Amino acid sequence: MAFSVNINGQDYLLDVPADTPLLWAIRDNLKLTGTKFGCGLAQCGSCTVHLAGQPIRSCVTPVSAVVGQQITTIEGIESQAATLIQTAWEKLEVPQCGYCQSGQVMAASALIATNNSPTDADIDAAMSGNICRCATYVRIRQAIKDAASELKEGV
Numbered sequence: 476m477a478f479s480v481n482i483n484g485q486d487y488l489l490d491v492p493a494d495t496p497l498l499w500a501i502r503d504n505l506k507l508t509g510t511k512f513g514c515g516l517a518q519c520g521s522c523t524v525h526l527a528g529q530p531i532r533s534c535v536t537p538v539s540a541v542v543g544q545q546i547t548t549i550e551g552i553e554s555q556a557a558t559l560i561q562t563a564w565e566k567l568e569v570p571q572c573g574y575c576q577s578g579q580v581m582a583a584s585a586l587i588a589t590n591n592s593p594t595d596a597d598i599d600a601a602m603s604g605n606i607c608r609c610a611t612y613v614r615i616r617q618a619i620k621d622a623a624s625e626l627k628e629g630v
């Protein structure tokens with residue numbers, strides 16, 4: 476069966492079984508490999524993409540559930556929030572191995588897009604599902620605060 480999905484502003488017709496995880500379609504069918512497979516169980520956050528601007532776990536989201544909706548992957552984020560997050564990530568050299576980082580950036584971008592003054596509790600709530608085995612959490616928190624501050628100032 477074919478499913479029409481919009482990814483990064485482009486329409487695709489995916490001829491896959493209805494229960495195919497969106498992550499598989501993104502990586503295997505569309506070759507957008509910035510989104511990573513970690514656990515496959517909605518436990519690690521490495522597969523995070525945006526559905527209409529909100530972070531979702533693409534490993535447990537079937538393609539059939541996102542027909543006609545706007546999906547954004549790490550390759551397609553262009554908002555001011557996302558740009559400021561990525562700039563802060565680079566400035567603070569957040570990544571170590573990097574494996575979890577596209578998911579972290581997607582979650583962090585969605586957070587500051589709706590909250591430009593996140594408290595530690597806000598950051599914990601938004602980011603607790605994104606695991607980093609390299610324990611870059613301190614730099615992630617600081618980068619989120621720096622980017623949010625710049626967003627608030629209208630940089």
Ligand code: FES
Pocket residue numbers: 511512513514515516517518519520521522523532533534535
């Ligand atoms: S791979 Fe999706 S949450 Fe871990």
Ligand code: FES
Pocket residue numbers: 570571572573574575576606607608609610611
């Ligand atoms: S940077 Fe290595 S898992 Fe997060």
